[in-house]
Amino acid sequence: MEGKYIDQQVTSAEIKALAKRVGADCVGIAPMSRWEGAPKQNDPRYIFPGAKSMIVLGFRIPRGLLRGIEEGTRFIDYPGMGYASLNQVHGPMVLWKLNRYLEERGFEVFPLQNANGGDAVNPVTGKFRGGLSRHVAEGRPLPDVLVHFRIAAYLAGLGEFGWSKMFLTPEFGPRVRFAMLFTDAEFDAYDPIYEGHICDRCKLCVRNCGGHAISMTESVKVTIAGHEVEWGKLDELACEEGLHGGEGHALSPFDGEYPRQYGYGRAVEGACGCVRACMIHLEQRNKLTKTFRNPFRKPGWTQWKVDHTKPYEIPPEVVAEYGLDGETKAEASDADAFSPLND
Ligand code: SF4
Numbered sequence: 001m002e003g004k005y006i007d008q009q010v011t012s013a014e015i016k017a018l019a020k021r022v023g024a025d026c027v028g029i030a031p032m033s034r035w036e037g038a039p040k041q042n043d044p045r046y047i048f049p050g051a052k053s054m055i056v057l058g059f060r061i062p063r064g065l066l067r068g069i070e071e072g073t074r075f076i077d078y079p080g081m082g083y084a085s086l087n088q089v090h091g092p093m094v095l096w097k098l099n100r101y102l103e104e105r106g107f108e109v110f111p112l113q114n115a116n117g118g119d120a121v122n123p124v125t126g127k128f129r130g131g132l133s134r135h136v137a138e139g140r141p142l143p144d145v146l147v148h149f150r151i152a153a154y155l156a157g158l159g160e161f162g163w164s165k166m167f168l169t170p171e172f173g174p175r176v177r178f179a180m181l182f183t184d185a186e187f188d189a190y191d192p193i194y195e196g197h198i199c200d201r202c203k204l205c206v207r208n209c210g211g212h213a214i215s216m217t218e219s220v221k222v223t224i225a226g227h228e229v230e231w232g233k234l235d236e237l238a239c240e241e242g243l244h245g246g247e248g249h250a251l252s253p254f255d256g257e258y259p260r261q262y263g264y265g266r267a268v269e270g271a272c273g274c275v276r277a278c279m280i281h282l283e284q285r286n287k288l289t290k291t292f293r294n295p296f297r298k299p300g301w302t303q304w305k306v307d308h309t310k311p312y313e314i315p316p317e318v319v320a321e322y323g324l325d326g327e328t329k330a331e332a333s334d335a336d337a338f339s340p341l342n343d
């Protein structure tokens with residue numbers, strides 16, 4: 001019959017090879033049953049009750065996108081291409097391609113990009129958002145269900161939680177973001193939970209955290225798929241604040257709100273502790289399988305800081321070279337940032 005699906009099973013090796021060919025950097029596959037025990041508001045089996053398998057895709061954050069923040073010279077690239085567009089552009093492109101491949105073979109797919117908005121549980125605070133949504137039927141969670149990407153990555157065997165609560169993979173350490181899909185396809189093989197140890201509890205993430213958001217001593221312990229998992233207690237609201245530029249904005253040179261790319265421009269602190277310090281440490285310790293010809297940080301490097309209590313000043317030689325129109329990027333409105341005139 002014309003238009004009939006291709007009557008062919010898809011193997012785990014085949015879907016992983018395809019995912020990598022179309023842009024994923026690491027792939028793990030787990031049976032949906034691994035979500036057993038998840039809180040109702042966080043259980044994706046309510047989203048797609050017929051799903052048998054979950055495919056989790058990891059996408060590397062290019063190390064160079066942290067460079068401008070490391071040097072203190074260019075800040076848009078990490079929050080833009082290294083954060084929002086990985087989640088909102090690249091990840092969905094790969095999900096669309098995998099969806100098409102599986103649909104052509106008659107399988108339904110629920111692709112889940114790394115984006116939030118309508119979740120009944122606040123993804124930052126973990127608290128319930130009263131007044132947002134109502135049950136559509138008794139017994140179901142309130143819309144929208146919030147799926148934890150790092151827990152999905154753990155269930156799919158992609159790595160472990162670091163003390164920072166960041167998810168660390170053996171390839172990239174904390175330099176990775178995730179997307180996933182749920183499907184009614186069953187696979188011949190599923191990945192085991194990762195049993196290695198990447199995080200050595202060096203606590204450099206704590207010492208370098210711009211928001212003082214990660215506890216040095218207090219931890220959180222949870223059981224995920226029968227495994228005991230522990231990470232350092234994270235103050236999410238302190239992280240939210242710190243991410244904008246650290247305490248007193250010392251880790252941001254910008255005085256106003258930073259312009260956004262893909263609706264996201266906040267991460268000007270460049271995840272100073274939980275990504276950069278951790279990544280540098282793991283690279284130095286040869287803990288990661290993806291290596292570089294040159295170290296990220298040269299000996300003698302010190303973290304720059306900006307004193308925002310001092311009056312704003314432009315050196316006279318800069319004014320002489322460029323002139324001064326009195327308007328800075330920090331004054332641009334969101335509307336200006338998205339104006340086609342900026343293209
Ligand atoms: S910086 Fe050290 S303690 Fe923190 S997550 Fe990385 S390896 Fe673990």
Ligand code: SF4
Nearest residue numbers: 209211239242273274
């Ligand atoms: S993003 Fe910044 S403020 Fe948040 S935990 Fe990481 S280092 Fe700390």
